[in-house]
Amino acid sequence: MTRMRTMKEFSLIINGDSVATSDHFDVINPADKSVVARCPKATVEQLNEAIVAAKAAFPAWSALTYAERRAKLMQLADALEAKSNAFMTLLTQEQGKPTKGFADLGAGFELGGTLAWIRSTASMELMPETIQDNEIAHIAIHRKALGVVGSITPWNYPLLMGIWHMIPALITGNTVIIKPSEMTPLTTLYFGKIAKDILPKGVLNVVTGAAGEIGEAMSSHKDIDKIVFTGSTPTGKAIMKSAANSLKRLTLELGGNDAGIVLADADIEAVAGKIFATAFINNGQTCAALKRLYVHESVHDQLCEALTNIAGSVKTGNGLDVDTDFGPLQNEKQLDIVKALAQDAKERGANFLCGGKVINETGYFYPITLVNNIQDGARLVDEEQFGPILPIIKFKDVEEAIASANRLAVGLGGSVWSTDIKRAQDVASRLECGTVWINNHAMVQPDAPFGGVKDSGFGVAFGEAGLKEFTSIQTMQTFKS
Structure with a gap:
C-alpha cells in the first residue's frame, strides 16, 4: 500500500456510506515522525447524522435474533482475517508496535486477539432468567438492548479495544458510533470500511475528529444511550459530568498503576x-x-x-x-x-x-x-x-x-x-x-470479566457480565389466574 493511496482511501462511515470531510488532520508514524495519512475530521453536524442513522437502524437490528446478528459478526471476522497483513502493517505504522515483537506480543498479537474476541463474544447469548414458575405466576428477567452506544477508544490498542467496545454492543442488539483516538484512527476507519458492506446501514458508524470536540458531543448527546470509554481518569470524570443530563449508561475503564x-x-x-x-x-x-x-x-x-x-x-x-x-x-x-x-x-x-x-x-x-x-x-x-x-x-x-x-x-x-x-x-x-x-x-x-475499582472506573468488559453492560433489565411477570 503506497502512502498516496493510503491518504486517498480513508473516510468517515455514516449510515453505510463512505463520507468525505472538508477538513483533515495528520496521523503521525511514531517511528520516524512521518505522516502516515490524512485523516478525515468530522464536524459535529456529521456526528449528528451518524446518531440519526444509528437510531433509525436500531429497531430492525435489535429485532433480529442472536443467531442472525451472530452470522453477520462472524462474516465480519472472516473479512477482517482476509485482510490480516494490511491491518497489521497499518497498525504498526500508526501505533508503532512491531509486527511480531517481544514474546509475539506485537501487531500480530493484537490482530489475533481481535479475531478471537469477535468470534468468542459473538458466540455468547443472554437468555431469559426464570426466577419463578409455579401455579401462581411465571416471572422471568429479560435483557433488552439499550439503543445507540457511543464508543470512545484510546491509542494503545486501537483495533482490539474498538472490538472490545463494539462487538458486545452489536451482538446484544445495539447500534454503534465509534470515535477512535485521533492518534490512531486508521485501523478503525479501515475496519468500518469493511463492516459497511456486511452490516445493515447505520448499525456501525465511524466518526473521527481532533481531541475533545467529537467525544464531548457524544457524551452529552441525548440520543446516545450509553458511552463506553477507555482512557484517563480525568477524561472519564468529564464524561460522567457530560452524561449526567441524559442519565446515560456508562462503562469506564480508566487509568491504572x-x-x-x-x-x-x-x-x-x-x-x-x-x-x-x-x-x-x-x-x-x-x-x-x-x-x-x-x-x-x-x-x-x-x-x-x-x-x-x-x-x-x-x-x-x-x-x-x-x-x-x-x-x-x-x-x-x-x-x-x-x-x-x-x-x-x-x-x-x-x-x-x-x-x-x-x-x-x-x-x-x-x-x-x-x-x-x-x-x-x-x-x-x-x-x-x-x-x-x-x-x-x-x-x-x-x-x-x-x-x-x-x-x-x-x-x-x-x-x-x-x-x-x-x-x-x-x-x-x-x-x-x-x-x-x-x-x-x-x-x-473473552470469557473472564475485566474492569477496575476506585479511580480505575466502573463496569466490566468480557463474558456474560460484559454483555449485560449493554442491556437493561425487563422483569416480565405473568400471572396464571
Missing part, C-alpha cells in the same frame, strides 16, 4: 520472563501492565539481575523491522511523561539498572529501563508511566507490600508471584483491584 508483589518463595528463574513480558507488553503502553514491582529483599537482587539480562537481549526500533522487539512510544506527549518520571527518579537518587537515556531521536523511542533503589512517593512509583520504565521496590514484610500496593487511588489490576499458591491467593484477595493474577499479569480473555 498495577502493582505486582514478588514473595520470598517465588521461583525467580521461572517468573522473571513473565514479569518482564507483562511489565513491558506493548512497550508498557497497556492499561493493565505491571507498573510497580514490589520484591522481597531475599530475592530482590536475583530478580533485578534476571530482568536486566533480559533487557540487554532485546532491540528497540522501527516496528516494521523484522528483528524489532519493542517499538517507539506512540506519541511525543507520552515520551515526555516517561522522560519526566525518569528525571524525577534520578534526582531522588534511584539506581538505573539499564536504559534511562534517549539514544534514538528519529522517532519517539525510549529504551527498556529498569530502576531500583526507589521508594513509594517517587513520581515513577506513584504515577502511571505508560511506557517502558519499571520501578522495582524492595520490601521486608508482606504487610508492607500490601499496604503499598493499595495506597494509591487506582485499582485496575494486580498480581502476586509465589510458589505457595494458597498463600499467594490469600495475599491477592487483599489487593484492591478489579482483576488479580497469580504468577502472571495483564492476561485477559
Whole structure:
C-alpha cells in the first residue's frame, strides 16, 4: 500500500456510506515522525447524522435474533482475517508496535486477539432468567438492548479495544458510533470500511475528529444511550459530568498503576520472563501492565539481575523491522511523561539498572529501563508511566507490600508471584483491584470479566457480565389466574 493511496482511501462511515470531510488532520508514524495519512475530521453536524442513522437502524437490528446478528459478526471476522497483513502493517505504522515483537506480543498479537474476541463474544447469548414458575405466576428477567452506544477508544490498542467496545454492543442488539483516538484512527476507519458492506446501514458508524470536540458531543448527546470509554481518569470524570443530563449508561475503564508483589518463595528463574513480558507488553503502553514491582529483599537482587539480562537481549526500533522487539512510544506527549518520571527518579537518587537515556531521536523511542533503589512517593512509583520504565521496590514484610500496593487511588489490576499458591491467593484477595493474577499479569480473555475499582472506573468488559453492560433489565411477570 503506497502512502498516496493510503491518504486517498480513508473516510468517515455514516449510515453505510463512505463520507468525505472538508477538513483533515495528520496521523503521525511514531517511528520516524512521518505522516502516515490524512485523516478525515468530522464536524459535529456529521456526528449528528451518524446518531440519526444509528437510531433509525436500531429497531430492525435489535429485532433480529442472536443467531442472525451472530452470522453477520462472524462474516465480519472472516473479512477482517482476509485482510490480516494490511491491518497489521497499518497498525504498526500508526501505533508503532512491531509486527511480531517481544514474546509475539506485537501487531500480530493484537490482530489475533481481535479475531478471537469477535468470534468468542459473538458466540455468547443472554437468555431469559426464570426466577419463578409455579401455579401462581411465571416471572422471568429479560435483557433488552439499550439503543445507540457511543464508543470512545484510546491509542494503545486501537483495533482490539474498538472490538472490545463494539462487538458486545452489536451482538446484544445495539447500534454503534465509534470515535477512535485521533492518534490512531486508521485501523478503525479501515475496519468500518469493511463492516459497511456486511452490516445493515447505520448499525456501525465511524466518526473521527481532533481531541475533545467529537467525544464531548457524544457524551452529552441525548440520543446516545450509553458511552463506553477507555482512557484517563480525568477524561472519564468529564464524561460522567457530560452524561449526567441524559442519565446515560456508562462503562469506564480508566487509568491504572498495577502493582505486582514478588514473595520470598517465588521461583525467580521461572517468573522473571513473565514479569518482564507483562511489565513491558506493548512497550508498557497497556492499561493493565505491571507498573510497580514490589520484591522481597531475599530475592530482590536475583530478580533485578534476571530482568536486566533480559533487557540487554532485546532491540528497540522501527516496528516494521523484522528483528524489532519493542517499538517507539506512540506519541511525543507520552515520551515526555516517561522522560519526566525518569528525571524525577534520578534526582531522588534511584539506581538505573539499564536504559534511562534517549539514544534514538528519529522517532519517539525510549529504551527498556529498569530502576531500583526507589521508594513509594517517587513520581515513577506513584504515577502511571505508560511506557517502558519499571520501578522495582524492595520490601521486608508482606504487610508492607500490601499496604503499598493499595495506597494509591487506582485499582485496575494486580498480581502476586509465589510458589505457595494458597498463600499467594490469600495475599491477592487483599489487593484492591478489579482483576488479580497469580504468577502472571495483564492476561485477559473473552470469557473472564475485566474492569477496575476506585479511580480505575466502573463496569466490566468480557463474558456474560460484559454483555449485560449493554442491556437493561425487563422483569416480565405473568400471572396464571
